[in-house]
Amino acid sequence: MTDNAARQLAAELPDLEAYWMPFTGNRAFKSSPRMISRAEGVHCYTHDGKKLLDAVAGLWCCNAGHCHPKIVEAIQKQAETLDYSMAFQLGHPKVFELANRLSEISPEGIDYAFFVNSGSEAVDTALKMALAYHRLRGEGARTRLIGRARGYHGVGFGGISVGGISPNRKMFGAQLPGVDHLPHTHNLEHNARSRGLPEWGAHLADELENIVALHDASTIAAVIIEPIAGSAGVLLPPKGYLERIRKICDRHGILLIFDEVITGFGRAGDAFAARRFNVTPDLITVAKGLTSGAVPMGAVLAKGDIYDTFMTGPPGAIEFFHGYTYSGHPLAAAAGCAALDVYRDEGLFERARAMEQAFEDALHSLENEPHVIDVRNFGLIGAVELEPIADQPTARALAAFRSCFDNGVIVRTTGDILAFSPPLIIDEAQIEQIVESVRGALRAA
Numbered sequence: 001m002t003d004n005a006a007r008q009l010a011a012e013l014p015d016l017e018a019y020w021m022p023f024t025g026n027r028a029f030k031s032s033p034r035m036i037s038r039a040e041g042v043h044c045y046t047h048d049g050k051k052l053l054d055a056v057a058g059l060w061c062c063n064a065g066h067c068h069p070k071i072v073e074a075i076q077k078q079a080e081t082l083d084y085s086m087a088f089q090l091g092h093p094k095v096f097e098l099a100n101r102l103s104e105i106s107p108e109g110i111d112y113a114f115f116v117n118s119g120s121e122a123v124d125t126a127l128k129m130a131l132a133y134h135r136l137r138g139e140g141a142r143t144r145l146i147g148r149a150r151g152y153h154g155v156g157f158g159g160i161s162v163g164g165i166s167p168n169r170k171m172f173g174a175q176l177p178g179v180d181h182l183p184h185t186h187n188l189e190h191n192a193r194s195r196g197l198p199e200w201g202a203h204l205a206d207e208l209e210n211i212v213a214l215h216d217a218s219t220i221a222a223v224i225i226e227p228i229a230g231s232a233g234v235l236l237p238p239k240g241y242l243e244r245i246r247k248i249c250d251r252h253g254i255l256l257i258f259d260e261v262i263t264g265f266g267r268a269g270d271a272f273a274a275r276r277f278n279v280t281p282d283l284i285t286v287a288k289g290l291t292s293g294a295v296p297m298g299a300v301l302a303k304g305d306i307y308d309t310f311m312t313g314p315p316g317a318i319e320f321f322h323g324y325t326y327s328g329h330p331l332a333a334a335a336g337c338a339a340l341d342v343y344r345d346e347g348l349f350e351r352a353r354a355m356e357q358a359f360e361d362a363l364h365s366l367e368n369e370p371h372v373i374d375v376r377n378f379g380l381i382g383a384v385e386l387e388p389i390a391d392q393p394t395a396r397a398l399a400a401f402r403s404c405f406d407n408g409v410i411v412r413t414t415g416d417i418l419a420f421s422p423p424l425i426i427d428e429a430q431i432e433q434i435v436e437s438v439r440g441a442l443r444a445a
């Protein structure tokens with residue numbers, strides 16, 4: 001942007017100082033803002049009219065594309081009809097409808113939905129469900145929670161405790177006690193440039209047996225993992241890994257939670273990664289694509305057995321002392337139902353699967369570009385990993401991000417990894433545009 005254009009933009013914008021932005025370099029942003037003021041389909045538009053192809057679907061969430069007319073209409077209609085009703089001891093029809101619709105597309109046996117407002121809340125809710133479930137069954141000593149290195153489960157205290165991303169943890173004290181971590185599955189020596197799931201590494205699941213041996217199964221409540229780790233840079237499960245984790249959990253009576261906040265709603269080429277991989281966990285956390293990003297909402301999807309375990313005690317008693325003022329908010333529920341309609345009517349989960357090969361081929365054409373040390377993909381999620389500049393971690397990816405932005409494409413960076421998760425309506429020409437923009441950025445650097 002020229003100095004003149006920057007000055008003009010600043011004159012048209014509100015004062016930027018008071019807003020403390022999340023996961024953002026506030027000072028850098030405010031000195032050179034990138035403002036998005038409008039979006040439609042796969043495109044966003046900046047305040048000053050620049051058109052951008054959104055290669056990350058917002059933040060892995062706008063799976064149906066931005067401002068889908070049917071979702072917009074559903075939200076508008078709901079806002080005129082019922083803006084809010086008390087979430088405790090009262091209900092409204094849309095939220096029951098959404099729960100029913102989710103049970104139709106969930107893996108078999110996962111029939112219940114508990115609504116929250118974000119992925120972080122979904123994770124903390126699922127962890128609490130797991131602890132309470134064991135206690136209700138008379139196994140109250142099962143209090144340990146097992147996460148995974150490089151896992152991202154949001155920013156609540158539960159989520160950062162089981163999560164495995166150091167900067168998200170280190171400033172925030174001791175966190176939950178009794179948490180342990182599996183190793184992550186990312187290994188460039190064995191699996192660099194994998195197309196789809198890597199061949200090597202299923203044995204890494206066996207580390208769970210060592211953790212069980214160390215603590216004893218009778219103390220472990222749950223294992224939580226992302227079937228495909230997203231925020232740490234698209235880390236794929238080796239073939240057979242998730243099946244092995246499932247088996248070990250079964251052997252020891254440990255609940256398995258899949259955090260599908262990113263992989264849910266088509267991203268992995270099916271309604272849920274659990275369905276695509278044919279591995280059914282006990283609880284699934286979702287958010288993001290649940291409303292196609294249009295209204296904040298998350299949920300924990302639970303097996304019938306878990307719900308039934310709670311449905312005891314005196315009639316009329318509250319069974320789970322947990323919930324949020326905005327659990328199942330009418331606007332979010334309406335957006336969720338409309339998003340599920342769009343996914344079904346436009347066949348978007350199938351479309352994601354159908355576009356997978358073109359996406360894979362296009363991304364892997366970047367393998368030999370400067371500084372690329374890995375390219376990986378599954379469904380409509382992918383990553384290009386760059387060799388970090390010595391003593392300047394993240395600088396290479398940030399430079400590529402800026403260059404792509406200037407060239408009209410929004411990508412996501414995490415460390416020195418460029419991540420891609422386009423809306424499921426993306427077409428081949430647009431995939432090409434994303435990849436050529438990255439190629440240009442890498443060559444220019």
Ligand SMILES: Cc1ncc(COP(=O)(O)O)c(C=O)c1O
Nearest residue numbers: 118119120152153154259261262
């Ligand atoms: C796997 C996973 N879990 C949880 C979260 C947290 O979701 P939210 O930002 O809505 O709290 C995220 C966000 O990216 C995520 O990727």
